[in-house]
Amino acid sequence: MMVNEDAYPKSGRVILHIDMNAFYCSVHEAAEPELYRGKPTAVAGSAEARKGIVVTSSYPARARGVKTGMTVREATRLCPGLILLKPDFDLYRSYSLAFLRIVESVSPLVEPVSIDECYVDITGSKQFGPPLAIAGELQRRIREELGLPCSIGVAPNKLLAKTASDMKKPNGLTVLRLRDVPKALWPRPCDELHGIGSKTAAKLERLGIRTLGALAEAEEAFLVTHFGVNGHWLKRAANGRDDAPVNAEREQAKSVGHTVTLPEDVTEPNEARRVLLNLADQVTRRLRRKGLIASTVQITIRRPDMKTITRAVTLPAPTDEAAVVHRAACALFEKHWPDRAPARLLGVACQNLREKEDVPMQLDLFEYREQPKKAELTTVMDRIRDKYGESAILTAGMLGDDPASRIRNKKERGTSLQMDHLEGNEEE
Numbered sequence: 001m002m003v004n005e006d007a008y009p010k011s012g013r014v015i016l017h018i019d020m021n022a023f024y025c026s027v028h029e030a031a032e033p034e035l036y037r038g039k040p041t042a043v044a045g046s047a048e049a050r051k052g053i054v055v056t057s058s059y060p061a062r063a064r065g066v067k068t069g070m071t072v073r074e075a076t077r078l079c080p081g082l083i084l085l086k087p088d089f090d091l092y093r094s095y096s097l098a099f100l101r102i103v104e105s106v107s108p109l110v111e112p113v114s115i116d117e118c119y120v121d122i123t124g125s126k127q128f129g130p131p132l133a134i135a136g137e138l139q140r141r142i143r144e145e146l147g148l149p150c151s152i153g154v155a156p157n158k159l160l161a162k163t164a165s166d167m168k169k170p171n172g173l174t175v176l177r178l179r180d181v182p183k184a185l186w187p188r189p190c191d192e193l194h195g196i197g198s199k200t201a202a203k204l205e206r207l208g209i210r211t212l213g214a215l216a217e218a219e220e221a222f223l224v225t226h227f228g229v230n231g232h233w234l235k236r237a238a239n240g241r242d243d244a245p246v247n248a249e250r251e252q253a254k255s256v257g258h259t260v261t262l263p264e265d266v267t268e269p270n271e272a273r274r275v276l277l278n279l280a281d282q283v284t285r286r287l288r289r290k291g292l293i294a295s296t297v298q299i300t301i302r303r304p305d306m307k308t309i310t311r312a313v314t315l316p317a318p319t320d321e322a323a324v325v326h327r328a329a330c331a332l333f334e335k336h337w338p339d340r341a342p343a344r345l346l347g348v349a350c351q352n353l354r355e356k357e358d359v360p361m362q363l364d365l366f367e368y369r370e371q372p373k374k375a376e377l378t379t380v381m382d383r384i385r386d387k388y389g390e391s392a393i394l395t396a397g398m399l400g401d402d403p404a405s406r407i408r409n410k411k412e413r414g415t416s417l418q419m420d421h422l423e424g425n426e427e428e
Helices: 002-007 023-031 072-078 089-104 131-146 158-165 178-184 198-206 212-217 220-227 230-238 269-290 322-336 371-388 415-422
Strands: 015-020 041-046 051-057 083-085 110-114 117-121 150-155 173-175 255-266 292-302 308-319 343-355
Touching (some): 015 089, 015 158, 023 041, 023 089, 041 072, 089 131, 117 158, 158 173, 198 220, 198 230, 212 230, 255 292, 269 292, 308 343
Parallel strands (some): 041 083
Antiparallel strands (some): 015 117, 015 150, 110 117, 292 343
């Protein structure tokens, strides 16, 4: 026990960041190793049609230049033997739960941050051995029990743990202490630190701050002048300081939404409205399943050059109705996308969520008699779809075989649904 005690700090914490490597492709390889082990693979939104973009790629594919966000056409040109895979988010969620169960065996303080990564506070896990032994054992179990590679960062806080896990992939195990920060991080560009985006890095460079070392030595008052309250964080982060705890309690989602990448650019308003209808349908299905209503509707539009805009509107009254969300989404689309420019991705999200039972519902003066009937009909339709599948009952406007309609398939949909499997709300 004394060996374990000496391996832990007298004060402070020991945090691991566990990042599954090339997760989607690795899951396919683990599930069917005879087909995919050691081969260049890529998960793409429309693999059969050889259209769309690469969601992720295996390390053999990356070695040949295949990158996330690349078009399938470009990826297959760089790597003629590339195996294209359809997304199977149902499979990914099952592996995600399995790797989290392994992590939870050493500590209850586990914070999932996406389908393929988590933080775990092992400060109180001395009975399982020194930190490096715990990290190594987790990595071994995930590899042997699930067939998945992962990288693990070991550090005194979440910021450095995340940074450490990115330093060596795949199968990396990296320790990053506060005393290591000057040598390991300060020579690096600012945007290599988790939390500093390209726009902030560009602004820092305009101010003459090109490395994390220069940022660490900058006057805090100067940073606050140019970045507001974020200036305090920038100074602390560059020095490797982070007080954020590992939060094992999952907060209620701040929004519920779906996006869909389209195999062909949408330019016709009617086609866009149909895509938005399918998105609104699935978003409101999830709202009702969670017992939530929303006061804000937001849309996301991305052009083929990857430029993305988001626009939102506050509703007259909170809702969980697909028709209301769809009308708001279409109005936003028509207002902010008037020139029929091609759209590569569309998304609908509901925000400002509240528990439905806690909010008095406002009945429309002219429809108050019909409102209970509509609510009862919606409940019946939801039950039918729960039992017989999402496509058991559809409106005419939802019919079709585009990616927006395929989000009704649990195997093929991901995006913001990726974390629902951790909340116990995923439909059977």
